[in-house]
Amino acid sequence: MNATDIATGARYALTGCAAVATVENLLVLVVFACTSRLRMKYYGFLINLTLADLFYAVMAIAYTWGGPDYSDILFYIFFSGYFVGIWxxxxxxxNRYLAVSFVDTARYDVLVTRNRLVVVCVLIWIVALTIQIVPEFVPHSAGESLFEGVIKPTIVYLFWLITAGLYVAVFWKIKNFTQRVTNPALQPSQPDEDEFIDRARQTRRLLVTFTVILVTSFICWMPFSVMQMVTYVHRDLKYQDEVYWMTGVFYCLAPVINPWIYWIRLDSFREGCRKVLCGCFIRDSTALLESVEDPDVL
Known part of the structure; x- marks a missing residue:
């Protein structure tokens, strides 16, 4: 198998992964839309992450087969989904840090509202698209390759480190609070603290889910950033194009895996899936039985 065959096979593999990710994340959005327990601000960023995965999957197919005339602009558009996911x-x-920072849960509800979460999600999309698309229409400079090959991947690494550190801080706050309230001498006596305990438990469960997503995304996404830095240092690297497409395939595994993480970790999501999918089959079966029993229906 020569290099051209490897690159072509990687492109088809990337397309297959992106197609699977598209179907899966569309189903996730349908479940969220049809399940009232999931349509709350508690799952707001999870919905935004699903939109980012869907966007990336669709644009990955468009970029792979869009042709050389549109390859640059399509690359910057679909790669913005990468930054939306990270942010x-x-x-x-x-959000989870704020949730466990206020013992008075009413203060958190006043500070973090549904509308504000929507505004944050919209800003994430606007900023990600802007920093990716606008440079395409700016005259290229000599330092552009340095920015794309070294500076941008380094910034991505810093974002991952900041996110990981923030998650550790939230887990630490939850652990300390749990130890305090489980101490017989410090049992909570106020309703606000009891409500905060429930919120801390919910926060921990959702944060564990996002931690799994964080680790999975890091494993799938980092090879591409590493490749960017290596190819900047070794511009004559052999099989550069083939490695590029192969890291793209590995990158696209994250949007495929994330819906399964939701299924494994979130009870409400599993219940929603069963109601949506099984409900469709039940309605179809009921309609079929009624049509058979009705003598006026041929």
Missing amino acids: TILAEGI
Whole structure:
């Protein structure tokens, strides 16, 4: 198998992964839309992450087969989904940190409203698209390759480190609070603290879910950033194009895996899936039985 065959096979593999990710994340959005327990601000950033995964999957197919005339602009558009995903995971860490910082849960509800979460999600998309698309229409400079090959991947690494550190801080706050309230001498006596305990438990469960997503995304996404830095240092690297497409395939595994993480970790999501999918089959079966029993229906 020559290099051209490897690159072509990687492109088809990337397309296959992106197609699977598209179907999976569309189903996730349908479940969220049809399940009232999931349509709350508690899952706001999870919905935004699903939109980012869907956007990336669709644009990956468009970029792979869009042709050389549109390859640059399509690359910058679909790669913006990468930054939306990173910043959404970071924003969820900030949101969970605020959730466990106020013992009075009413203060958190006043500070973090549904509308404000929507505004944050919209800003994440606007900033990500802007920093990716606008440079395409600016005259290229000599330092552009340095920025794309070294500076941008380094910034990505810093975002991952900041996010990981923030998640550790939230877990630390939850652990300390749990130890305090489980101490017989410091049992909570006020309703606000009891409500905060429930919120801390919910926060921990959702944060564990995002931690799994964080680790999975890091494993799938980092090879591409490493490749960017290596190819900047070794511009004559052999099989550069083939490695590029192969890291793209590995990158696209994250949007495929994330819906399964939701299924494994979130009870409400599993219940929503069963109601949506099984409900469709039940309605179809009921309609079929009624048509058979009705003598006026041929």
